[in-house]
Amino acid sequence: MFFSMCGSLSQNLENPFLQQLMKMYGMRIDPLRVQQNPTPLDIRPNGRLNIILSENDQIAMKPANWWLFQTLTEDGYTYDKRYRSFNTRKDKLYSSRQQDFATQRCIIPAQCFYEWNQHRYRIAPVNGSIAFGGLYHRYPTAEGIHYSCSIITLPPHDRFRSIHDKSFPLMLTQDEITPWLDASFNDTHYWSTALETKIRFDLLITPVDSKSPDIVAGDSFTIVNDDSPEQDNAGPIIAPGQNYSLFD
Incomplete structure (x- = not known):
């Protein structure tokens, strides 16, 4: 099962980066919704999260299942286990998911993500938060629309292999957010540079407790961005081991 x-x-929802995005696009969120959704530190595949997308010529935030292909059950929609679709590999963007890439792009905002390589690591930008580039689907229901999403992944980065050696998530820069959310902008080849595997900003890597990610379990280190003159200083080498990954 994928839950392993x-x-x-x-x-x-109260993160300053997310609040800035909402202000930029005129989005509002009910304060009661913030109170009813305490800070999720550990959202897993098919878990519920918030995505930002363009709908009816407006930028909106929607709750979604983190697994692109869903199936209908007696209890509602859940993950379609025939497809490991919480990630979408770069190569699929120009083949089986080209139409989604052209018209159904979304952003998955996050403070950080986690990877395992013998130990659990929290990965976060040194300054700011993350705007993952993703795709989304809509599923009509009697109550409205059920949304799902997937995070786009790129080939692995050499200086990130000590954390995870299979792939690297697409993290957008601030100037890419507006065109990414423009549903009328369908030129997928425009994104060829963004889809290059690159560490685009400094990443802070922090060992955390395997069960409680809010508990720090070791000294942090930084993997600097690819344009930095200090890029050869990639932090300590971690012994290779079994990877259990969000982005495989």
């Missing part, structure tokens, strides 16, 4: 995987991410 340990990858997860953290999302907080």
Whole structure:
């Protein structure tokens, strides 16, 4: 079962980055919704999270299941276990999911994500938060629309292999957010540069407790961005071991 995987991410409706996005696009959120959704530190595949997308010519925030392909059960929609679709590999963007890539892009905001390589690590930008590039689907229901999403993954990065050696998530820069959310902008080849595997900002890597990600379990280190003159200083080497990953 996919639940044996340990990858997860953290999302907080009160995060300053998310609040800035909402202000930029004129979005509002009911304060009661914030109170009813305490800070999720450990959202797992098929868990509920918030995505930002363009709908009816407006930017909106929607709750979604983190697993692109869903199936209907007696209890509502849940993950379709025939497809491991919480991630979408880069190569699929120009083949089986090209239409989604052209018209159904979304952002998954997060404070950080987690990876395992013998130990659990929290990965977060040194400054700011993360705007994961993703895709979304809509599923009509009697109550409205059920949304699902997937995070786009790129080939692995050499200086990130000590944390995870299978792939690297697409993390958008601030100037890419507006065109990414423009549903009328369908030129998928525009994104060729963004889809290059690159560490685009400094990442703070912190060992955390395997069961309680809010508990720090060792000294942090930084993997600097690829444009930094200090990029050869990639932090300590972690002994290779079994990877349980969010982005495989």
